[in-house]
Amino acid sequence: MLICLQLLQSDTVHTTACPSQASSQTNRCLCASDIVSCAALGLEWVPGEMPVSAVTLDLSHNRISQLKGGAFRGLSRLETIRLAHNRLTTVHPGAFQNTSGPQLRHLDLSSNQLRVVEHHYFLELPGLEELLLFNNRIVQVESQALSGLRNLQRAYLSHNRLTHFPFFSIQEQSHPHLTMLDLSSNRLLKLPLEDISNLPQLVQRGLYLHNNSLECECSMFRLFRHWEQQGFVSVRHFRHEHTCRVYGLQKATVRFFQHDRYFKKCNLSAASTALGQQRTHSVSVKEGKAALLHCVTALSGHSLTFLWVSPNQEYVAPPGNNGSLKMFTNGSLEIVEARVEDAGVYWCMALDQQQQRNQTSEVNVTVAQRHHESHQFNTGFTTLLGCVVSLLLILMYLYLTPCRCSHCAKATPTASTENEAGAGSAKSSILTPNPPATTEGPGHKVSTNKHVVFLEPIREQQNGKLRAGPGSGAEQGHVGHGLPLEAE
Structure with a gap:
């Protein structure tokens, strides 16, 4: 037990006041390792001279009304900033300049008083993955406000006053990792069906549009019915909170998944083909x-x-x-x-x-590519031509080889042995795998020619007796190499 207590005491994180040579406000913040907490201190601006080792900075539940340029200067290791429950109305250009920039992953600006999300708000935060803007007074999101957030995965804009949203700015090329876009509990009147159908499939699966002021239209109903058939979580988990206004009247709001009589006249057969397809x-x-x-x-x-x-x-x-x-x-x-x-x-x-x-x-x-097809044709034509030439050579070899016939004049026995040896050597060089024996002897080297056809030497008859092949040792009783003489 004593050992366990000692281990627990050694693992305890000691929280102390942050050392600072500047304002007394920074001294009131608490530091625990790389976490700096300045929550609920009644701060009206971001304290200066914060510890440069800070990775998480908590400024929630204060009275900060604006973020000036360079408000987080020098905090190059920041990954999380929490500014929830303040009085923010303005984020000046360069507010996040000279901070961690690409390292910042989580930014919480929820429960403030922002009205417009301007295009310069998050220019210095290309590595941002999670953005919390819910429970503000936002009436407009500029078309380029989220364009630079290529690593954005989740964006929460629920409980605001949005009447429209730039869906066209969310594309697979600009936001390849976005899987959640929460626009629920706003004041959206009509949905741009074409833009929503052009959204990446991952974004459509994580697009939350329940509890808005949508007008009851067939196109709107087709969209949500299609998502329901696809089993999207955004529809399945909040099925009873999807409402629309009949004829645009606020008092005639219906939960259209529970009471779909109004949409019986709609043609839903084309929903699966009209939705989810890009132009x-x-x-x-x-x-x-x-x-x-x-x-x-x-x-x-x-x-x-x-x-x-x-x-x-x-x-x-x-x-x-x-x-x-x-x-x-x-x-x-x-x-x-x-x-x-x-x-x-x-x-x-x-x-x-x-x-x-x-x-x-x-x-x-x-x-x-240029000349791509002609190269393929030339290669195929060359291969075909090679095959034809090879076939012609084989046919010439088989059918045009000289042969002996019965009416041809026989060679005179007085012909010189040298001529017979030469003729026999020509035949042997074609039909035997070994070079002719006539090349052997003093001062001669054996031929190194290689042959394809391996046949036995032709045995010829002369006066009823077996005649030895030319160039072989007849006196030794052999024809060619390794073929014994047999009498007929």
Whole structure:
């Protein structure tokens, strides 16, 4: 027991006041290892001269109303900042500058008084994974406010006053890890069906839209019915909290999953095909040629603006970029001279600023390499030609080989032995695996030619007797190498 008590005492984290040479407010904070807690101290601003070793900084339950530029300067190890239950109304540009930046993972700004999430709020936090903005007074989220958060996994914006949200800014290329987007308990009136269907599948599975002020429409009902059939957790866990207003009347709010009589007239057969599919087109172009990409949209009017995003995350607006991409006022994008690296998915957005509507589309571009097909044809043709030539050589060898016939004149017995030896050597060199014996002797080397056809030497008759093959030792009673003479 004494040993256990000693171990417990040795593992206890000692909490002390943070040492500081600056204000007395910092001295009131508590430090435990790399955790700094300044919660519930009545602070009106972020204390200066915080310990540089801080990894977690808790400033919740205070009276901080704004984050000035460089508020967390010098805290290069921060991974978590908690600012919940304050009076925040403004986050100035550069508020998170000179902090840990890519290392910051968790930021809690919940239960404050923010009204607009501006585009510069989180520019210095590319490594942010979890963002808490629920229980504020947010009425607008700017379209580029979350664009730089490529590592974002969870975003909580419930219990605010949002009437619309820039769904088009959430794409698989910009937010590949996002799995939860909580927009519940807001004031959303209509859902942009096209933008929501273009969301990545992971985002759709984790998109929470219950307890809003949606109008009862067939398109809206198809969306949630489709998600219910797919078994999405966002619908299954909050099935009884999905409500809509009949004819837009606040007093005529119904829970449409429990009372779906209003939607019996809706055609739900096309729900599975109309939802979850992106507006995607394909274009194929040869290397070095030009290609024209069209931004397909149903929107019209003089207030339309267009924006393209290339496969390497390059934003393109009229008149284009670097001479390789040319953009026209009608939204079309021209690839001036296609390269192999230009292949990929091009994303287009059409925005009607007057009616606050938008649509997105994608174009999948493939670039065929120059002379690619001709190389394949030449290779195949060469192989076929080689096979034909080989076949002709085999047929010539089989059918055009000289043969002896009965009416041919016989060689005179007086022919010189040297001529017979030469003729026999020619036949032996073709039909036997060994070089002719005539090459053996003083001052001669055995031939090193290799042969394909392995046959026995031809046995010829001369005056009813077996004639020895030329170049072999007849006086020794052998024909060729290792073939004994047999009398007939």
